[in-house]
Amino acid sequence: MNSWPCRRGLNLVGKVSIRKLSGKDEFTRLIDIQRVVWKHPDLDLTPVHQFCISAFMGGLVLGAFVEEELAGFVYSFPAIYKGKFCHHSHLLAVLPQFQGYGLGKKLKWAQRREVLKLGLDLITWTYDPMQSRNANLNFHTLGVICRNYLPDFYGETPQLRLGPGIPTDRLLVEWPIKSARVQRKAEEKEEKSLDLSFLPKALEGYRAEDGSYQPGQPNLKLAAPVFLAETVRDVRVLQPTPGIIASWQAALRQVLTHYFNRGYAIVDFIFGEQCYYLLKKMPAGKSS
Numbered sequence: 001m002n003s004w005p006c007r008r009g010l011n012l013v014g015k016v017s018i019r020k021l022s023g024k025d026e027f028t029r030l031i032d033i034q035r036v037v038w039k040h041p042d043l044d045l046t047p048v049h050q051f052c053i054s055a056f057m058g059g060l061v062l063g064a065f066v067e068e069e070l071a072g073f074v075y076s077f078p079a080i081y082k083g084k085f086c087h088h089s090h091l092l093a094v095l096p097q098f099q100g101y102g103l104g105k106k107l108k109w110a111q112r113r114e115v116l117k118l119g120l121d122l123i124t125w126t127y128d129p130m131q132s133r134n135a136n137l138n139f140h141t142l143g144v145i146c147r148n149y150l151p152d153f154y155g156e157t158p159q160l161r162l163g164p165g166i167p168t169d170r171l172l173v174e175w176p177i178k179s180a181r182v183q184r185k186a187e188e189k190e191e192k193s194l195d196l197s198f199l200p201k202a203l204e205g206y207r208a209e210d211g212s213y214q215p216g217q218p219n220l221k222l223a224a225p226v227f228l229a230e231t232v233r234d235v236r237v238l239q240p241t242p243g244i245i246a247s248w249q250a251a252l253r254q255v256l257t258h259y260f261n262r263g264y265a266i267v268d269f270i271f272g273e274q275c276y277y278l279l280k281k282m283p284a285g286k287s288s
Contacts, residue, residue: 012066012101018110021061021073027051029070030061030093037093040159046091051075060087060114064094064103071098074107076115076123081174086122087115108142109186112177121178126150126170129256130162130235130249132275138173139269139277143185147265147282148172149257162235162249163242169253171266194278196228196270202255202279203229205248212244215251220258228276229255252277 021027027048034045055061059077063070072094079088089111094103115123127134129149138144152167154160160168176182184191202222208214213232231252232238238245256266259279268278 010098010101012098015067016071016103016106017065018062018106019065020055020114021051021063022055024048024052026063026070027055027061030073030075033070033073033093033095034091036095038159044157044159046075058118060111062107062110062114064098064107066098066103071095072103072107074111076111076125079124081122081124084122086120086124087111087118089123089125092125104137105141108137112175112182112186116177121176123175123177124172125175126153126172128162129169129171129252129277130232130245132231132233132235132269132271135231135269135275135277136271139266140271141185142175143179143182144173144175145265145267145282146171146173147260149253149260151253151257162245163239166242166246166249169249171256194226196276199278200224200227201230201276202227202259203231203251205230205232205274212241214244215248218251218255218258220255222259225281227279228270229279230274230276233271233273233275 021030030051031045031048034040035042051061054075054077057078059075061073061075064072073091074089075091076087076089079086081088092104092107111123127138129135148171150170150172153170154168157168200219200222202219204216205213206216215230229252232248235245256277263281263283264279265282266277267280267282270276270278
């Protein structure tokens with residue numbers, strides 16, 4: 001595959017196009033992208049034949065091109081969630097040299113347009129709740145909601161773990177692609193801002209004596225309609241200290257599973273020097 005120089009400051013205006021991929025030759029290029037982005041062994045890569053049959057049977061494989069180079073892709077397939085037909089988005093990958101330019105966002109909005117053409121109104125996917133940049137894209141940019149925590153979902157899969165012995169926890173998010181809120185996100189309309197200083201916190205970090213930033217004791221007694229739960233800003237910088245990652249993961253798991261079981265859902269994410277999930281009381285079946 002071609003190799004663009006890995007540098008910041010690329011001018012991609014007018015150079016990005018997104019279209020459906022098809023055929024063995026194009027799907028073979030996705031193997032290289034998976035290797036580069038995730039560094040997984042070949043056994044764990046989604047194979048060409050899977051893309052072929054999925055695309056033939058109602059799945060979507062969309063590619064993002066920078067001029068003529070395939071820079072990333074998104075892959076989803078028909079699924080049933082809570083008795084409802086939907087698409088499940090299984091893979092989203094952008095080559096490192098093109099990350100930070102909004103290609104992931106462009107791919108997701110293109111995916112929404114294509115799934116709407118199929119007459120469906122829901123896309124689901126999973127991601128690691130400790131990955132704050134993914135959380136910001138999912139909740140704040142795209143407008144997903146979440147009320148399902150999947151502890152150690154992929155089990156003994158070392159390449160999906162954040163560190164040795166750390167469970168492969170995942171959030172299963174719902175993207176109600178016909179909702180008014182998601183449409184506002186698509187149109188990039190400014191939303192009413194919240195004064196976060198007045199919101200209670202179910203989880204908040206503190207600076208320990210050794211200088212590390214640790215999770216505090218979870219507050220499982222909140223009854224407020226809206227509250228925050230803190231998470232780490234960049235889990236990658238904590239990789240040398242897997243014990244801290246495990247502590248944050250365990251605390252966040254405790255908070256989210258507790259409040260999901262009590263009718264709350266994650267509806268937004270605040271990304272900054274400190275990062276927070278925003279939870280809101282939401283009746284079952286409601287999506288905004």
